[in-house]
Amino acid sequence: MRFDHLARNAINSWWRPILGTVFLIVGFLISSLVLGLVVGLLARMAGIPMVAEGSRVFTDPLLDVAFQLLVLAAAIPVVLGTVWLVQRRRPGTVSSVVGRLRWRWLLTCVPLGLLAVVVGEASQQLTVFLSGEPVTYEWGGWTPFVQAMAVILLLVPFQAAAEEYVFRGWVIQAFGAYMRNPWPAFIIGSAGFAALHGYTDWGIAYVFGFGILSGWLAVRTGGLEAPIALHVVNNVVAFGFSAADGNLDGALEQGSLPWQTVVGTVVQFAVYTIVVLTFARKTAVQTVSR
Numbered sequence: 572m573r574f575d576h577l578a579r580n581a582i583n584s585w586w587r588p589i590l591g592t593v594f595l596i597v598g599f600l601i602s603s604l605v606l607g608l609v610v611g612l613l614a615r616m617a618g619i620p621m622v623a624e625g626s627r628v629f630t631d632p633l634l635d636v637a638f639q640l641l642v643l644a645a646a647i648p649v650v651l652g653t654v655w656l657v658q659r660r661r662p663g664t665v666s667s668v669v670g671r672l673r674w675r676w677l678l679t680c681v682p683l684g685l686l687a688v689v690v691g692e693a694s695q696q697l698t699v700f701l702s703g704e705p706v707t708y709e710w711g712g713w714t715p716f717v718q719a720m721a722v723i724l725l726l727v728p729f730q731a732a733a734e735e736y737v738f739r740g741w742v743i744q745a746f747g748a749y750m751r752n753p754w755p756a757f758i759i760g761s762a763g764f765a766a767l768h769g770y771t772d773w774g775i776a777y778v779f780g781f782g783i784l785s786g787w788l789a790v791r792t793g794g795l796e797a798p799i800a801l802h803v804v805n806n807v808v809a810f811g812f813s814a815a816d817g818n819l820d821g822a823l824e825q826g827s828l829p830w831q832t833v834v835g836t837v838v839q840f841a842v843y844t845i846v847v848l849t850f851a852r853k854t855a856v857q858t859v860s861r
Contacts, residue, residue, distance in 0.1 A: 572860040574790050575747030575756060577664045588745035591657040595741060598649040603642050610638055632819035633715075636810075637722045644729035650736040665740040667794025668860040676792075676856055680800030683846045688804050691839025698831040711817020719814035727810055731802035732795075738764045738782060739789045739798050757786040774828040777836050781805075784840050788847060793858035797847050 572579070578588065607628070614621055620630045629635040651662035663671040738760045746756030761782025768778045785798035813819055851858075 574668050574793050575743045575753040578658055578744040578748040580660050582659055583748055587658050588748045591653050594657050595653045599646050602645040606642055636819055640726040640730040644733050646733040647736050650741050673796050677796040680797045684801040684804035687839045687843035688808050690842050691835040694838040695831050695835025698834040709816040715817055716814050723810045727806045728803045731806045732799045735795050735799045739785050740795055743786055753790050757783050773830055773832055792851050801843055
């Protein structure tokens with residue numbers, strides 16, 4: 572059975588994916604509220620200043636980023652719990668066709684993702700240079716950089732994985748419970764993924780394209796490992812740039828991206844697709860359940 576069809580178990584009914592989606596949304600809202608209350612209480616006890624300004628919680632940018640990442644990461648147990656409680660199937664089946672997260676394959680994909688991101692970023696910077704756009708970089712200092720990277724490396728993998736579990740795990744398999752063709756799930760899931768990001772202009776195309784590629788790779792490789800690896804590397808690098816110039820305030824701010832981003836994105840996606848499929852074939856990665 573293909574990855575997107577793993578929700579088609581013996582007790583699958585038309586109402587389970589719908590109820591599960593509601594359960595997932597409510598569960599995430601509750602987990603966010605509980606985390607907010609607990610963190611807020613601990614912050615007050617520790618005398619850490621807080622602020623109620625938009626989505627911002629802490630005046631300290633690093634603490635605020637850490638909290639936002641933690642809230643998003645909490646979606647992982649919510650997804651796993653929804654799969655178990657509502658669809659009455661093993662939680663691991665939302666990870667891959669073997670019923671668990673394939674750590675060896677995931678760790679294989681991480682350096683492949685790093686290669687793709689580096690080549691894509693180099694292509695983007697070359698395009699910026701050739702187009703005559705001014706490029707400026709600032710260095711925020713070693714101490715804030717190391718502190719920020721410690722938080723980023725600790726929490727970003729969970730945040731990125733959580734988004735994959737929601738949009739490439741739950742959404743794709745929820746549609747797959749009804750439909751044979753996975754492309755409607757790719758498109759609708761990617762549209763939702765893009766809508767929840769604050770990008771405009773070329774940024775929307777980038778996030779939507781990322782969602783399409785991630786969904787396709789999940790089905791093609793039989794699990795979330797390849798999408799998670801690229802998502803983690805992408806986000807660590809992006810947050811790393813913000814940490815390097817000391818601008819964590821803007822780490823979660825999203826808006827328009829320059830057109831040169833499209834060049835880097837196309838190169839990154841192409842490189843990652845080629846190397847992942849090549850390694851998946853050579854290592855005989857299982858792509859359907861047995």
